[in-house]
Amino acid sequence: MEREELIDKYLQSELTSSEKDQFDSLLENDATFRDEVELFKNLKVVTGTEDRDKLRKSMADFEAKIAANETKVIPLFNYKKLLVAASILLVVAIGGITFLNPFGVDTNQLYADNFEPYKNVVTPIVRGENDKDDEVIAFTSYESKDYNLAADQFETLYETTKRPYFLLYQANSLLASDKVKEAIPLLEKHITLQDELSERSKWYLSLAYLKENRKDEAIVLLEEILEKGTFKKGDVERLLKQLK
Known part of the structure; x- marks a missing residue:
């Protein structure tokens, strides 16, 4: 197995027994491999990110800011330690909008990282067919990202048909419109x-x-x-790790 793939699986706690033996052997005998593992472990701890490509992008962004003299950097002992500083994300390097809280998780950021409106699995939209059907009209609004309109349309559809799935899509429309408080009771009811x-x-x-x-x-x-199931199993496991 490729060394980078081993590191990926290690970060996500997915090494098989044989892969772990290979990983441990490299860790013991290859100083370069050992340094890279340590680097990504440090970045994972601070950022909560397990995906190696995302970690590399964070570091690349940080390096670019340094090259452009857009941030102040305290000299560190070596270049890899400098890259670890990228995991602070950098109030200074990437814009300073979010400062990582060392005493807890940023639940607002976790929401932003994980939310995307649920796909339409109910009523496939075929343009030019059934355009006057109220359900098709609502899902067309939804797929067109006209979420405020879609929320109103799904509300009316639920009131007239009592089909539970309209609550899910109305709530998603509200979440996409940043109306979280309004979405919560709909999701609770749907459950x-x-x-x-x-x-x-x-x-x-x-x-x-x-x-x-x-x-x-x-x-x-x-x-x-x-x-209870396998829906978004990987995302759920990852999010639970970040929350605990």
Whole structure:
């Protein structure tokens, strides 16, 4: 197995027994490999990011800022330690919008990193067909990212049909419009109806709870998702690691 792939799997705790033997042997006998593993471990701890490509991008961004003299850097003992400083992300290097909290997780950032509106799995849109159907119209608005309009249309559809999935899509429309407080009761209601998409609502409700800084409630939901099925299993496991 390629060395970089071994590091990726190590960061995500996915090494098999044989891969672990190979990893341990390289770690013991190859100083360059050992240094690279240590670098990515340090970056993972500070950023909460396990993907090696994302970590490399963070470092590249930091280097570019240094090259352009856009940040002040305290001299460090060697270049790799300088790269580790990229994991502070850099109040100075990347714009200073978010300062990592050493005493806890940034739940608002976790929400931003993980939220994307749920795809339309209910009513495929075929342009020119059934354009006057209210459900098609609503999902067309949704797929066109006209989320405020879509939210109103899904609300009306739920009131007239009582089909539970309209609650999920109305809530997603509201989340995409940054109306988290309005989305939460819809997701909670959809979960109680226990239709085939209710596990999806648990995922989006957990994210909404994070946005509202309700970390403990988010963790409970994520653990339920992990226990009951495979929906977004990798994302759920990763998010739980970041929260605990």
